[in-house]
Amino acid sequence: MLYEVCLVGATGAVGAEILRLLEERNFPVKTLRCFASPKSLGKSISFRGEKIPLEILKKGCLSTSRLVFFCAGSSISKEWIAEAGGYVVDSSSAFRSDPSVPLVIPEINAHALKNNPKIAASPNCAATILLMPLFKLHRLFQVKRIVVSTYQAASGAGAWLLQELKNETLAHLEHRPYPHLLPFPYAFNLYPHNSKLQENGYVEEEIKMRDETRKILEDEAIQLSATCVRVPVLRAHSVSANVEFKKPFALKMVYEALEDVPGLKLFEDRAQNRFPTPFDATGKDDVFCGRFRIDSSRPNTLEFWAVGDQLLKGAALNAVQIAETALETQNSEALL
Amino acid sequence: MLYEVCLVGATGAVGAEILRLLEERNFPVKTLRCFASPKSLGKSISFRGEKIPLEILKKGCLSTSRLVFFCAGSSISKEWIAEAGGYVVDSSSAFRSDPSVPLVIPEINAHALKNNPKIAASPNCAATILLMPLFKLHRLFQVKRIVVSTYQAASGAGAWLLQELKNETLAHLEHRPYPHLLPFPYAFNLYPHNSKLQENGYVEEEIKMRDETRKILEDEAIQLSATCVRVPVLRAHSVSANVEFKKPFALKMVYEALEDVPGLKLFEDRAQNRFPTPFDATGKDDVFCGRFRIDSSRPNTLEFWAVGDQLLKGAALNAVQIAETALETQNSEALL
Numbered sequence: 237m238l239y240e241v242c243l244v245g246a247t248g249a250v251g252a253e254i255l256r257l258l259e260e261r262n263f264p265v266k267t268l269r270c271f272a273s274p275k276s277l278g279k280s281i282s283f284r285g286e287k288i289p290l291e292i293l294k295k296g297c298l299s300t301s302r303l304v305f306f307c308a309g310s311s312i313s314k315e316w317i318a319e320a321g322g323y324v325v326d327s328s329s330a331f332r333s334d335p336s337v338p339l340v341i342p343e344i345n346a347h348a349l350k351n352n353p354k355i356a357a358s359p360n361c362a363a364t365i366l367l368m369p370l371f372k373l374h375r376l377f378q379v380k381r382i383v384v385s386t387y388q389a390a391s392g393a394g395a396w397l398l399q400e401l402k403n404e405t406l407a408h409l410e411h412r413p414y415p416h417l418l419p420f421p422y423a424f425n426l427y428p429h430n431s432k433l434q435e436n437g438y439v440e441e442e443i444k445m446r447d448e449t450r451k452i453l454e455d456e457a458i459q460l461s462a463t464c465v466r467v468p469v470l471r472a473h474s475v476s477a478n479v480e481f482k483k484p485f486a487l488k489m490v491y492e493a494l495e496d497v498p499g500l501k502l503f504e505d506r507a508q509n510r511f512p513t514p515f516d517a518t519g520k521d522d523v524f525c526g527r528f529r530i531d532s533s534r535p536n537t538l539e540f541w542a543v544g545d546q547l548l549k550g551a552a553l554n555a556v557q558i559a560e561t562a563l564e565t566q567n568s569e570a571l572l
Numbered sequence: 573m574l575y576e577v578c579l580v581g582a583t584g585a586v587g588a589e590i591l592r593l594l595e596e597r598n599f600p601v602k603t604l605r606c607f608a609s610p611k612s613l614g615k616s617i618s619f620r621g622e623k624i625p626l627e628i629l630k631k632g633c634l635s636t637s638r639l640v641f642f643c644a645g646s647s648i649s650k651e652w653i654a655e656a657g658g659y660v661v662d663s664s665s666a667f668r669s670d671p672s673v674p675l676v677i678p679e680i681n682a683h684a685l686k687n688n689p690k691i692a693a694s695p696n697c698a699a700t701i702l703l704m705p706l707f708k709l710h711r712l713f714q715v716k717r718i719v720v721s722t723y724q725a726a727s728g729a730g731a732w733l734l735q736e737l738k739n740e741t742l743a744h745l746e747h748r749p750y751p752h753l754l755p756f757p758y759a760f761n762l763y764p765h766n767s768k769l770q771e772n773g774y775v776e777e778e779i780k781m782r783d784e785t786r787k788i789l790e791d792e793a794i795q796l797s798a799t800c801v802r803v804p805v806l807r808a809h810s811v812s813a814n815v816e817f818k819k820p821f822a823l824k825m826v827y828e829a830l831e832d833v834p835g836l837k838l839f840e841d842r843a844q845n846r847f848p849t850p851f852d853a854t855g856k857d858d859v860f861c862g863r864f865r866i867d868s869s870r871p872n873t874l875e876f877w878a879v880g881d882q883l884l885k886g887a888a889l890n891a892v893q894i895a896e897t898a899l900e901t902q903n904s905e906a907l908l
Binding site for chain 1 (some may be wrong): 595662692717719721723737739743745755756757760761762763764766768769772773774775795796797799801802804805806810811812814823832842844847849850853862863865866867868869870873875877
C-alpha cells in the first residue's frame with residue numbers, strides 16, 4: 237500500500253530530516269506534497285530524484301492526503317490540523333498535553349497509538365533522549381524522582397540558530413564584529429533555556445520534560461525537576477540524569493536491562509574513560525547512554541548520561557517511526 | 573610591608589591571571605620571581621612595566637621568598653613545596669585533602685587559614701563556583717544533599733585546551749582537516765569530564781567537588797553527587813545545582829540571604845528571561861547566580877544556576893585573595 241503524504245514545514249531542520257528518512261527508510265510514499273512559508277514559493281526540493289515544488293498551505297490542500305507530518309511549529313499545527321484528511325503526526329508541542337492525543341515514542345508506548353486513529357504527537361526532544369535509556373528501568377524499578385540537567389544543541393531552536401552559531405563563532409574567531417540575533421553572544425557561550433518563564437521559576441521546556449515524562453511513562457506520580465540549558469553544540473542533545481527509583485536494584489541489573497533495548501546504544505569504555513559525546517550521536521538513529529553509576533547519597537538512586545541526535549530520534553526519526561507504526565497497525569486492523 | 577614573591581607556573585593560564593591580579597590589586601610585591609618549564613628559559617614576562625626573566629626551579633630558589641604561589645599542577649607542587657621558605661598558596665589539588673592544610677575560599681572560611689601558618693590550598697574551580705552562592709544558605713538552612721551538573725570551560729584543563737578549542741573550531745568552520753589532540757572532536761562538542769574514573773563510576777573531578785564541599789563548609793555529613801562535563805566554552809564554568817536543605821525556607825529568604833554576599837552577584841531579569849551566561853561572567857571577579865526556584869518534588873529543596881570565571885574566582889583570584897588574607901592576618905598577629 238502506498239500513501240499520499242504531506243509534509244508541512246519541509247524546509248525546516250526537522251522537515252529536511254523527515255524528507256531524507258522517508259527516502260532512506262523506503263517509506264511507502266505514492267505522492268509527496270511539501271509545504272513551506274510563502275518565501276519558499278517557486279522553489280522546489282528533491283525527493284527520490286524528483287523535484288517537488290514547495291507549496292503554501294491553502295484551504296483544502298491537506299484534505300486528500302492519507303498522512304500529514306506537521307513540523308512547522310505549534311501555531312501552524314493548531315491552525316491547520318482540522319484540514320488534514322488523513323492521519324496526523326505532529327512534531328510540535330501543540331497537542332502533546334491533550335489527553336485525547338497519544339504522545340508516543342514507539343519503542344516505549346506504541347500501544348497508545350490505538351487510542352486515537354487520527355493523530356499522534358511526537359515528544360519534546362530532550363524528554364525523548366532522557367526516556368530512551370529510562371523506560372525499561374522504570375518498568376523494572378519504578379521511577380520516583382528525576383533531577384535532570386540538559387545540554388541542548390542549537391538545532392532544537394531551528395535551522396536558523398544552527399546557522400547563527402556557526403556564523404557567530406566564525407566571526408568571533410576572525411575578530412570581526414557580529415550583530416548576534418540572541419540578546420547575548422552564543423559563540424563559545426551557553427545559556428539557560430529561553431522558553432517562556434513560568435510563575436514557579438521553571439521555563440516551559442523544563443515543564444514539558446516533566447509532563448511528557450509522566451504521560452509517556454504513564455505514571456502521573458513521577459517527580460521531575462529539570463534545568464534546561466542551550467549549549468554551543470550543533471545538533472545532538474545531552475542529559476545528565478539523577479534518578480531515584482522506588483525499588484532497590486544493583487548496577488548489574490541496569491546493564492542487563494539495557495542490553496537489548498531497540499534504539500538505544502550503551503556506549504562506555506571505562507578503560508579509555510570514553511563515554512558518549514554529541515559528536516558520537518550526530519547523524520545516528522540510536523540514543524547513546526553511559527556513565528551509569530550508583531548515587532549512594534540516596535537509596536535506590538542512579539546517575540547516568542545520555543546523548544541523542546536532536547533532529548533524528550529527538551524529532552524527525554521519531555515522527556517517521558510513529559507514522560510507520562500507526563499505519564501498519566491501522567492496516568493490519570483493517571484486514572481483520 | 574613589601575614581600576618577595578615567587579610564582580611557580582607563571583606562563584600557564586592561571587599564572588598569567590595571578591600576575592595580572594598582583595599588579596591590578598596593588599599587591600605588596602617587593603620582588604617577583606617567575607618560574608616556568610625549561611622551554612621558557614630565555615624568555616621573560618612583563619610585570620609593572622618591568623621585564624621579569626623566566627627561571628626554572630632549582631634547589632634553593634624558593635627559600636628566601638615570603639610568599640610562593642604554586643599553579644603548575646599537583647606534581648610540581650608536591651615536588652617543590654618543601655623548598656618554599658615562606659607562605660605557600662597552592663592552586664593544585666596536591667594538598668587539598670590533607671587535614672593539616674586549610675582549603676579556603678576567603679569569603680567562606682578565612683578563619684581556617686589560622687590553622688596552618690605555612691600553607692593554604694585554593695579549591696577546585698567547579699566547587700568554588702557551586703559554593704559561592706551556597707555557603708550562606710548552608711549557614712541558614714543546612715545543606716543535606718546536592719545533585720549538581722557542571723558545564724566546565726576549556727581553560728580548566730589549561731591554556732593548551734583553550735587554544736585547541738579555538739584552533740579546532742576554526743578548522744571545522746573552514747572545512748579543514750584537523751588532527752585534534754583529544755581522543756574525540758571538541759569543536760561544537762562536549763564530553764563527560766575526563767579526569768581519572770574511579771571504581772564507583774565517578775571521575776576524580778566529581779569526587780573533588782564532594783570532598784571539597786564538605787571540607788570548606790565544614791560538614792562531613794553533606795551528600796553530593798556530581799556530573800562534570802567539559803563544554804566548548806572558553807573560560808567560565810557553569811553549574812546547575814539541586815540542593816536539599818535540612819530546614820524549611822521560603823524563596824524570599826533565599827533572595828534576602830544572597831543580597832549582600834561579597835564576591836557574589838545575583839543576576840536575574842525575569843521579565844527579559846535573562847540569567848547568567850559564561851559570557852557575562854568572563855573577566856569578572858564575582859560569581860554570578862540566578863534561576864533560584866523551589867523544587868517542589870522534595871521538601872526544602874532549591875534549584876539554582878551559577879557561573880564564574882574559572883581563571884579568576886575559580887583559580888587565580890581566589891589564590892591571590894588567600895595570600896592577601898593570610899599575610900594580613902599574620903602581620904596583625906605579629907604586631908600584637
